[in-house]
Every structure is written in C-alpha cells, then in structure tokens.
Amino acid sequence: MIAVDDLVSGYGRIGVLDGISLTVASGECVGILGHNGMGKSTLLRTITGLIPAWRGHVTLDGAKLDRMASHQRARAGIGYVPQGRQIFPGLSVRENLHFGALAKKLPRDAAEAEALEEFPELKRLLDRPGGALSGGEQQLLALARALTGQPKLLLLDEPTEGIQPSIVQAMIERIGDLRRRRGIAVLLVEQNLDFIRGLADRVLMIHRGRILRELDRAAIADPSLEQEFIGAGPQTTTSH
Amino acid sequence: MDYAAVVALQILSGVATLVIVSLGLAVVFGMMRVINLAHGEFLMLGGYTAVLAYGRGVNLWIALLILPPVVVGIVGVVVERLLIRRLYGRMVDTMLATWGLSLALIGGVTMLFGNSVTGVSAPLGSFIIGRFHVSVYDLFLMLAAVVLSVAVWAVLKFTPAGLLARGTMQNAEMASALGVAPDRVYAVTFAAGAALSGLAGGLIAPISGVVPTMGTAYIAKAFITVITGGAAMLTGTLTASGLLGTVLTSFTFLTTPVFGEVALLIVAIVLLRLLPRGITGRFLRRAL
Numbered sequence: 276m277i278a279v280d281d282l283v284s285g286y287g288r289i290g291v292l293d294g295i296s297l298t299v300a301s302g303e304c305v306g307i308l309g310h311n312g313m314g315k316s317t318l319l320r321t322i323t324g325l326i327p328a329w330r331g332h333v334t335l336d337g338a339k340l341d342r343m344a345s346h347q348r349a350r351a352g353i354g355y356v357p358q359g360r361q362i363f364p365g366l367s368v369r370e371n372l373h374f375g376a377l378a379k380k381l382p383r384d385a386a387e388a389e390a391l392e393e394f395p396e397l398k399r400l401l402d403r404p405g406g407a408l409s410g411g412e413q414q415l416l417a418l419a420r421a422l423t424g425q426p427k428l429l430l431l432d433e434p435t436e437g438i439q440p441s442i443v444q445a446m447i448e449r450i451g452d453l454r455r456r457r458g459i460a461v462l463l464v465e466q467n468l469d470f471i472r473g474l475a476d477r478v479l480m481i482h483r484g485r486i487l488r489e490l491d492r493a494a495i496a497d498p499s500l501e502q503e504f505i506g507a508g509p510q511t512t513t514s515h
Numbered sequence: 516m517d518y519a520a521v522v523a524l525q526i527l528s529g530v531a532t533l534v535i536v537s538l539g540l541a542v543v544f545g546m547m548r549v550i551n552l553a554h555g556e557f558l559m560l561g562g563y564t565a566v567l568a569y570g571r572g573v574n575l576w577i578a579l580l581i582l583p584p585v586v587v588g589i590v591g592v593v594v595e596r597l598l599i600r601r602l603y604g605r606m607v608d609t610m611l612a613t614w615g616l617s618l619a620l621i622g623g624v625t626m627l628f629g630n631s632v633t634g635v636s637a638p639l640g641s642f643i644i645g646r647f648h649v650s651v652y653d654l655f656l657m658l659a660a661v662v663l664s665v666a667v668w669a670v671l672k673f674t675p676a677g678l679l680a681r682g683t684m685q686n687a688e689m690a691s692a693l694g695v696a697p698d699r700v701y702a703v704t705f706a707a708g709a710a711l712s713g714l715a716g717g718l719i720a721p722i723s724g725v726v727p728t729m730g731t732a733y734i735a736k737a738f739i740t741v742i743t744g745g746a747a748m749l750t751g752t753l754t755a756s757g758l759l760g761t762v763l764t765s766f767t768f769l770t771t772p773v774f775g776e777v778a779l780l781i782v783a784i785v786l787l788r789l790l791p792r793g794i795t796g797r798f799l800r801r802a803l
Contacts, residue, residue, distance in 0.1 A: 323692050349694035361689040363682045365801055374682045377675045378694035404801060424694055 276301045276460045277322075277428050282331035284321040291317040293484035294331070299428065302454050304461040306475030306495075308468075314484040315464040316358055319430045322462075323355045324348045335428065350379055354426025354459075358433050360417040364406025368397055371405050371416055375423035386423035393453070394419045411442040418446075422453070428460045429453075435467040447473035468501060517645025522768055524644075528653040529767075530760030531660035532719065536733045537740040537752050538663055539712030544741050545748025546684050546704045548606060549599060552613040554737060555730025556620040557709055561587050561716020562725035563624060566633045575638055583717030584710035591709020595702050603701070617730065625727040637721040652721055659718055663711070668749055671803055680704060681803075736763075736776075739783045745793020750802035754794050759783060 278298045285291040291314045299305045307315050320326045322333055324345035333340045340348050349355070363371055369387065376386030391398050394415050400408060408416060414434055421429060431450075435443045451474060453459055465471045471478060478495050480487040494500065540554040551557075561583035568578040598616065602609045639651035671677035683690040683700045691697050723729060740759055744751025762782045767775030790797045 325688060325692060344691070344696070345688075346691045346694050346696045349692055355692045357689065357692070361686055363685045363689070365685050366678070366682055370678055370682075373675075373678055374690075375693055377679055378690065383675070420693070 278334045280332045283329045299460040302458045306471040306478040307464045309481035352427035354421035362405035369401040375420040390419040526764040529764035531657040533756035533760040534660040537737040541748045541752040543708035553617040555734030556617045557712035558716035559730040561713035562720040565717040565720045579717045584714040587713025588710030591706040595705040632726045634724045745795035747795035747802045751795040
C-alpha cells in the first residue's frame with residue numbers, strides 16, 4: 276500500500292528525518308512511538324508533502340508521490356489528521372465535512388450522510404462553527420473530515436492529545452472499525468501507549484530521525500515497554 | 516422635508532459608491548491578504564472599456580455592466596500570473612509592485628488615449644422631489660451595491676468554490692492537505708476581485724468621467740474603507756462604507772467636498788486608533 280524509502284527531511288537547514296523506511300499494508304495499522312522532537316510529526320508532514328523531502332521516496336499503491344504537491348498527494352489517497360486537528364474555525368461542522376469531499380471533487384451530500392453514519396455524535400453539532408467545539412468533538416470532526424475524502428491511507432498525529440479517556444476508548448473502536456470495513460491503512464503517531472496498544476498491529480520506535488527498532492503485538496503488550504518508554508528510554512532529554 | 520429626503524438619498528448613494536469601489540479590493544485583501552494598489556487603475560480600465568465600447572456602438576448596458584468585468588477580469592488573470600503569484604506572503608513587496616503597475620497602467624493608457632476626460636452621460640434620466648432633480652442612476656447604483664454584496668455573499672456561502680475559498684483563507688496548509696490547490700484558489704480569487712473592480716469602473720463611469728488618473732481618486736477611499744472594515748471582507752466593507760460614506764457625504768453637504776474627504780480621513784484614523792484591526796477585528800468577527 277504505502278512504502279516510504281530512505282526518507283530524509285527537515286526544517287530549513289536542520290535535518291530531522293535521517294533515512295526512514297517503512298511500509299504499511301492495506302487495512303494495517305502501524306504505530307510510531309518516540310519522544311518529543313524525534314521526528315514523528317515531521318515524518319507525517321513529509322509524507323503529506325507539506326514539508327519537502329530532501330531525499331528518498333514515498334510510493335502509494337505503486338504510484339510515486341515524490342514530485343507531487345500536498346494537494347496532489349491528498350487526491351492520490353492520503354488523508355491527514357494533524358496535531359491540533361486544524362479544524363476550519365469559521366466554517367460550520369457541516370461545511371468542514373463538505374470541504375473534505377469538495378476538495379477532491381466528491382459529492383458533498385453523500386459524504387455528509389456517510390460521515391454522520393460513522394460519527395453520529397456530530398449530528399447535533401452540524402450548524403456550530405468548528406472553532407466552538409470541544410477538543411474531543413474537534414478530533415472526531417477532523418477524523419470524519421479526512422474520511423470524507425475517501426483516503427486509502429490515514430495519517431493520524433497524536434489524536435488523543437488533550438482528550439478525555441472515555442473518548443479515547445471510543446476512538447479506538449471507531450478507527451478499528453474503519454480499518455476493517457474500508458480497508459484503510461493507518462499510520463499512527465502517538466504517545467498514549469494504551470491507544471497504540473488498542474490499535475496498532477506493530478510499532479516502530481523512532482529516535483533522532485531513525486527507526487530504532489520494530490515491536491510486534493506481543494512486545495507492545497509487554498508492561499515493561501511502559502518502563503522503557505516513560506523511564507530510561509534511549510534518550511529522555513531532548514534539545515527541541 | 517424635500518431637502519432632507521434629497522440629503523438622505525445623497526448619503527445612501529455615497530455609501531453605495533463606496534461599497535462598489537471597495538468590494539474588489541476587499542475580496543482580494545480579505546481572501547489573500549494582498550493589497551492591490553493598482554485597484555484604482557483596474558477601475559479606470561473598467562471605465563475605459565465602458566466608454567470605448569459605448570463609443571463603438573455597443574449597447575449601453577452591455578458596455579457598462581458586462582464588458583468591463585470581463586476585460587478587467589482577464590487583466591487580473593495576467594497580472595496574477597506575472598506579478599502577484601511571485602510575491603505571495605510579502606505584503607510590502609506586493610504593494611510596491613502593484614503601485615508600479617498602477618503607474619505603468621496610467622502611463623500606458625495616457626499614451627494610447629490621451630490625457631483627456633471622456634465619459635458617457637448618465638442614463639435613466641431624473642425624477643423630481645419638490646424643487647430638486649434626483650438622478651435615477653444614483654438609485655441604480657444603490658441597487659447595484661445591494662445586488663453585488665448579496666452576490667458576493669451568496670457565492671461565498673452557498674457554492675462549492677466559495678466554501679473552498681473560505682476554508683483556504685482560514686488555513687491554507689490544511690486546505691492543501693485535504694486536496695485543494697491554494698495557488699488555484701488565489702488565482703481565481705484575484706481574477707474575481709479584478710472583475711469586481713472592472714465592474715465598479717463601468718458602474719461609476721457615467722457619474723465620474725473617465726480619465727487615465729481617475730483611479731487615484733478612488734484608491735485612497737477604497738483602501739481606507741477596506742482597512743477600516745477589517746478582516747471580514749463583506750461585513751467589514753459594508754459597515755465601513757456605511758460609516759465613512761455617511762461622514763463623507765454629510766460633511767460635503769455641510770462644507771465642501773475637500774472637508775468631506777478630510778472628515779473621512781479623520782474618522783478613519785480615530786477608528787483605527789481605537790480598533791487597530793478594523794471594525795470586524797472587534798465586532799462581528801465570525802461574519803463573512
């Protein structure tokens with residue numbers, strides 16, 4: 276489905292990613308775990324094309340995305356739910372949903388109906404401005420908006436940040452359900468271990484722009500991971 | 516009583532003129548944060564299009580209302596391609612470049628058509644209130660201001676293109692991550708703004724006279740209106756035009772046109788001192 280090969284990128288002249296390679300298959304969910312400043316968000320932003328890659332390739336379903344601008348990558352099938360959710364604050368919830376579909380020239384009414392079926396809690400919020408929603412509601416909307424564009428791959432950047440535990444559990448079920456029904460591949464950046472445990476088929480540990488190691492489901496479930504990740508990880512202090 | 520009615524009509528027509536000449540600038544500034552200092556010359560090109568077309572026997576209404584926005588819209592497409600696109604996000608550079616463009620347009624038109632006033636006489640005649648003649652065309656301008664405002668609002672609010680434009684205005688990066696090409700949105704927006712400026716030029720041609728330097732008479736007022744209005748392009752332009760147009764016309768009536776413009780400037784300065792982000796920077800912030 277998606278293959279990232281030896282990706283190098285950064286901001287200005289400061290390198291952040293230092294040769295990342297990974298693949299995510301159709302319907303698979305791969306988690307990315309790492310401390311702040313290790314390049315997790317940069318990896319997602321480079322895949323979307325919002326940051327230019329200095330080197331390396333991104334391939335989606337066999338099509339090379341390297342020379343595409345971010346809107347072309349979106350049309351090729353990449354859905355992005357960024358950190359901070361980036362809801363259009365002055366557009367209503369309904370308009371935010373329509374935007375996701377219209378941006379890809381898909382019919383807006385069908386997209387709205389499907390989104391409300393998958394996220395019924397948005398129904399009573401439809402006419403509210405996006406900026407007036409709570410963090411959890413915005414997160415659901417950001418997810419629903421990305422899905423109205425019918426992506427093949429979903430990039431999620433810390434979806435549980437600042438969200439109450441009850442909604443976190445609901446999101447695990449919702450995303451798991453989407454994977455099964457739509458066959459969407461998910462690349463998930465997350466600090467919340469419970470969330471990653473609930474969703475990811477495998478986890479890549481990222482450190483200083485490189486993939487340190489890969490953990491399978493058994494290794495993710497191991498309680499000692501908590502110790503390692505929160506306590507004496509490879510590097511607990513960062514300069515960023 | 517008759518006098519009061521005439522003054523009221525004049526104030527309304529002053530407000531309407533301000534709305535008409537500011538709307539194109541407001542759309543481009545509101546959507547793209549680009550201040551087009553050649554806006555006045557876009558009006559002038561619209562005026563010339565109307566006068567030249569009418570002089571060659573084109574139907575008056577087609578010459579005033581159809582050809583100017585088409586011609587100036589095309590000019591807008593070219594200017595965006597050659598100039599504006601290279602300067603996105605650099606507001607001061609854009610102002611300099613468009614100012615240069617305005618000088619070039621004034622020079623070019625003077626060379627082609629000479630530095631003399633041409634025009635078309637106001638159609639529709641006049642009607643009488645008591646001892647006063649009132650031009651029907653003034654009423655037509657009020658209607659035009661209302662229709663244009665409603666049209667801009669409806670396009671932004673109800674059409675797919677309007678929705679994509681509003682979202683892109685709020686967060687261009689997210690819009691592109693969802694599949695919208697911001698460059699494309701900006702190009703269309705600039706062309707639409709230019710077309711509105713051209714239409715404004717056609718609309719005011721019968722009341723102002725058409726001359727290569729006519730833009731300079733309007734750019735200052737339009738600029739002040741847009742800045743006073745603030746971020747919400749339509750609400751801002753309407754509220755600022757309402758306020759400044761009333762001040763301008765009232766003082767012009769009480770004293771002279773010169774003091775009218777001085778009063779407009781003073782009100783705008785005081786207002787911007789109190790509300791640095793314009794009227795809609797403080798009130799009606801979620802409005803369009």
